[in-house]
Amino acid sequence: MNKQEYTITVYTENQVGLLNRIAIIFSRRKINIESLNVSPSESESIHRFTIVINETEDVVRKLCRQIEKQVEVLKAYYNTNEEIIWQEMALYKVPTDIIAEKVKVERLLHQHGARAVVIRKDYTIFETTGHREETEGLIKALEPYGLIEFVRSARVAIIKASNGFHEKLKEFEQKEPGEELIENEFLDKQEEVFTM
């Protein structure tokens, strides 16, 4: 099985120490986390972790099960890049005088979908949002003009096929879980045997 980029989405309770509990599931197997984002979700009090790693599907599936096993984790999903809509945001700091001298800058920024966030006498900060290649493309373009600083955010991703988490959450609230919860997408993926 080949390694590829997977985005893992984890719905959790808001609990101190949970980040560590999840992170060590990766570090224990010596897997590098490429990107990690923690944010609220559409459901109040439920947090959403978005984790990007480069691994085989087999390993990713096992990781997800071990994540889901943690007491404060409600659900963990993994997806390929085709199955999600994702974005990363980047900030670039460049010297204002050099930028201002060059006329093509405007066009360059336009091409990369960037916008100026701050313009000061000494420096200007641009922002772009997009996929890795896009944010990286602007670095290359800005390099000749003396890129002072660059930073990129973690990935945030929406699963195309997802209907959100609120319906699922209602099931979790119940002591006796209903039909919704007895499914286990990992076990269902045993297509060779039988599928439901």
Add this chain to the structure above:
Amino acid sequence: MGTEISTMEILKTTEVANSPLGVGSNISGSEAVLKAMIAENVQTIFGYPGGAIMPIYDALYDYQNELNHILVRHEQGAIHAAQGFARSSGKVGVVFATSGPGATNLVTGLADAMIDSTPLVCITGQVFAHLLGTDAFQETDVINITTPVTKWNYQITDANEIPHVLAKAFYIAKTGRPGPVLIDITKNAQIQKFDYAGYTKCEHIRSYRPKPIVRKEYIVEAAKLINEAKKPFVIFGQGVILGKAEKEFKKFIEKGGLPAAWTILGMSAIATDHPLAVGMLGMHGNYGPNVLTNECDVLIAIGMRFDDRVTGRLDKYAKQAKIVHLDIDPSEIDKNVKTTVPVWGDCKETLPLLTELIEQKEHKEWLNKFNEFTQKEIDAVIHEELNPSTDILTMGEVIKTVNELTNGDAIIVTDVGQHQMVTCRYAKYNQSRSNITSGGLGTMGFALPAAIGAKFGAQERTVVAVIGDGGFQMTLQELGTVMQSKIDIKILILNNEFLGMVRQWQELFNDRRYSFVDITSPDFVQVAKGYYIDGQRISKREELKDAVNKMLQHKGSYLLEVMVGKENNVFPMVPQGCSVSEIRLS
């Protein structure tokens, strides 16, 4: 203790007591901890006091009639004792320890309980909340240290949290796949008075589903495979015992006529002399179960996790077989061995459903095959081990003698090494929860404290701790606990004057280069005597039966040291990296 309780702490104590939080309150956090214990029906606590847990110990002073606290000699002893207690009783083991070194001394036991799915609730004291993160005296970041080795852990800094967090702790420890839980309570929370609204047991945590609703489709599919099988083979682990499903399991294999072999932790779930019991799996397991794993057509794994000591080389493990895996923990399914039919659920529920759908069968010929292999093993290994042709005593004949004199009714707790493997190979059991050993972690030093706990968990039963000369020296301080608690355990030291298991590997795989395995021992009988524990040492066959009998009949604890062959090896053996069918008889 002078240094531990600074004037600052004392000041803080009064401060907290007089704080607004104290107004209108009725009990302290410490008392709430003890009330939780009582509500959870905890009778025995293994612990050791210290500065950061003193308020709880102070409260305990008034609860000595309700709670039996056993003072150990080292916190590792406390947690292994709690493990032994949990394993023999099926209840949650409870530990109290102080912050810093008290808490770090628990780590080995937590790791052991985690990998062997043992339900524990450990309470550690912690420095005052306002000192967290300041490198205060005896402050360690216990939560982060123990995260990888706990099923759940939590730090309490406010007494109001105590009742519901402890309720959660007990619920998490014992439900689903059990495991250790650690609750760290800062000293201010222990002292703090608060409005106690009583204790309600936890029955639901929304993010935690201990077991699923069983999906019948999988049961149907599994039954179909079993019914079609010509050579079905059941391998089972501790899940059967943890699920309290011994009866359901017995019915299942009896109806299907299914030969069944156990992992080291599954042992004793069915009587060792059951006609369908074909022996132990794994590196030093029996010949038939290992070889025939690679001949069966349907392998039915129940409450076991395909540990590498069981599977040997994975890419040559049961490749010919269809695999049915019953487990309560979905992360175990497909983890090591790809399953044909996953039966996710509590085996107490899934086994009866499966039994209903399988056909009554015998599989005589197939079962005979196991017996043939057993005969080969008897001829090559077992006969000589149990009836040695030389004067040198073997570990096997000692265990045989224990079997004869206990009728398989004793709980046998083993340490780690050759004596562990020999005991698990030859011990006879006729009831569940009789074999207590450190399986997944292989923790030397486990047996003595675990035997103490096992006895507290099953006071009516005889408890024999079988320990090597090496492992005994790791936790022999717990003889002090035996002495003070007046518990009755039988300590059987099998002394080969070596770190035997490592020596065996050095002999077989490192050209007999015996590197630091030659261990000297004190006079164990004298050591025991120092703790007012009777005992004797023997080295002759003629003395064996009487000595074991004397040990078993003795009122109170007893230490019997048996000098056994120095360089005996445990066989059969699946060498590391080999397939189970490459098991060696010599």
